[in-house]
Amino acid sequence: MRKHFPLMAMIGLLALSCNESSREVDQIEDETAAVTAAEDSVNLQPALQSITAEDLLRRTTVLASDAFEGRSPATPGEDSTVNYLTRQFKQIGLKPGNPDGTYVQEVPMFGYTPQPTATIKAGGKNVKLNFPSDYVAVTRQYVPNIDINNSEMVFVGYGIVAPEYGWDDYKGVDVKGKTIVMLVNDPPIPDPSDTQQLDSTMFGGKAMTYYGRWTYKYEIAAEKGAAAAIIIHETGPAGYPYEVISGSHSREGFEIIAPNKNMDRAKVEAWITEGKAREIFSATGKSLEQMKQAAMKKDFKPVPLDATASFSIKNKLREVKSKNVIAKLEGADPKLKDEYVVYTAHWDHLGKDPGLEGDQIFNGALDNATGTAGLLEIAEAFNKMKNKPKRSILFLAVTAEEKGLLGSKYYATNPLYPLEKTVANINMDVLNAYGPTEDVVVIGYGNSTLEEVLADAAAKQNRRIVPEASPEKGSFYRSDHFEFAKQGVPALYAKSGVVARNQPADYVKTWQERYTAEDYHKLSDEVREDWNLEGAVEDLQLFLRVGNKVANTEKYPVWKAGTEFKARREAMLDEPADSVKAKYQ
Secondary structure, three states: OHHHHHHHHHHHHHHHHHHHHHHHHHHHHHHHHHHHHHHHHHHHHHHHHHOOHHHHHHHHHHHOOHHHHHHOOOOHHHHHHHHHHHHHHHHHOOEEOOOOOOOEEEEEEEEEEEEEEEEEEEOOEEEOOOOOOOEEEEOOOOOOEEEEEEEEEEEOOOOOEEHHHOEEOOOOOOOOOOEEEEEOOOOOOEEOOEEEEEOOOOOOOOOOOHHHOHHHHHHHHHHOOOOEEEEEEOHHHHOOOHHHHHHHHOOOEEEEOOOOOOOOOOOEEEEEEHHHHHHHHHHOOOOHHHHHHHOOOOOOOOEEEEEEEEEEEEEEEEEEEEEEEEEEEOOOOOOOOOOEEEEEEEOOOOEEOOOOOOOOEEOOHHHHHHHHHHHHHHHHHHHOOOOOOOOEEEEEEEOOOOOOOHHHHHHHHOOOOOHHHEEEEEEOOOOOOEOOEOEEEEOOOOOEOHHHHHHHHHHOOOOEEEEOOOHHHOHHHOOOHHHHHHOOOOEEEEEEOOOEOOOOOOHHHHHHHHHHHHOOOOOOOOOOOOOEOHHHHHHHHHHHHHHHHHHHOOOOOOEOOOOOOHHHHHHHHOOOHHHHHHHOO
């Protein structure tokens, strides 16, 4: 054994050396962490502390006041809102976001106020339809009048053509000039091995895909040449009551003006209540429930209905130039300041309805005066940093979200700064008024590496990120970040979670259900005395951390494998996939 002693001694000395090296590494890591924490305290803490519930409530109260008339585009309410946001950005000390030296980007649109009448004959009977309580119908063609007479009605299931899933609800049936009737959302296909679950290999399983979004259904209807497209509203799958539909489409709507004046759209785009749909199907000797069951199978074929539809729409038209409002915090690094992180929130709501008795103003306090006020809070916080971010930060308050994400769509297709240099979008829509939560809900969970940055920032608040509970409602496709995602820009949409601190287990669920049923898109969405905005403050501080991290990190965030936006981003960057993986996170 003694002849091995020198070797053992050497091993011991090596181990001792390794231990010393390990301690040195640990010491360096501890010192680095301490330096990072110190920098965080000196630079980030003043910014975080500047975001307060009092300031957020003050700004929300202004935006949701009657003086702003519900902030509808192309009204005096828009003028008040744009002027207020411009003044705020100037007072905060931010530069104009438009390279032309202004704080606005004009968005060319037209307003249309529909006056529809509809007649449906089913099984030889006239089915009475009252607007807007039974149906709504609009035309987004830029024309003053639309008429459709005795158009044959065809049930096309979910109205989806998805080759990657081997799915075609049209099966080659010619629907040109006809009125097609569709179900809302994706087909909820059961898992063959567990019928209590949805098949994860089809349409994202429980999560909605873009095929389930109403915008897609109207797009494919136009592509197929349908004269009219009717979606049957169901509150459960849709995630909101019919009153949201009737409230939005019974007053002036807006659309971006295309060079062809939108003549490639279907003549009529309509919604109908589930009750009226059942009445129509019953009159033709068919069961809506049986048709829904049939529509969940790949072998479904369009079903001609013994029914015809006639529509007449008189359109009150006006061309308008609405406005996105944008401010800029220039990056501190000369090499990176021409790259951008974009924060978004929509400033618009539903305006006012002079036909109502009493209260006529849809103040939109939570939706989305809170998000717009939050945008100002984050902008002010960034400007309080001693060391500004390396990349530039854009603060974009967009118009006409309530009219179909039009402001964000226009910016994303007519960007003021190149999208290939736009590293991320962080969106805020309806902030938390029910208090702090232990979790953070990611809408569209699993899409991008921005979630990893979010998770790290949430941990600093002793919070965790979780997927949304109802991805089948398609919330990812219903706010402004989606227009950035469609163009390939990694986008994050997160909200306060569902586990409230120091509250009963069902507290948040009960609060959210009440808001959806009683206040969402209703006159009652006003500032309330019982709001607790501390949770919103935590969220805004969280979003500040995320944006600051992205603005200072060398690598870009990316879409994860399998997401529908990944290929678009890689094509935009015009690099091979391996190179992209090497360059970006």
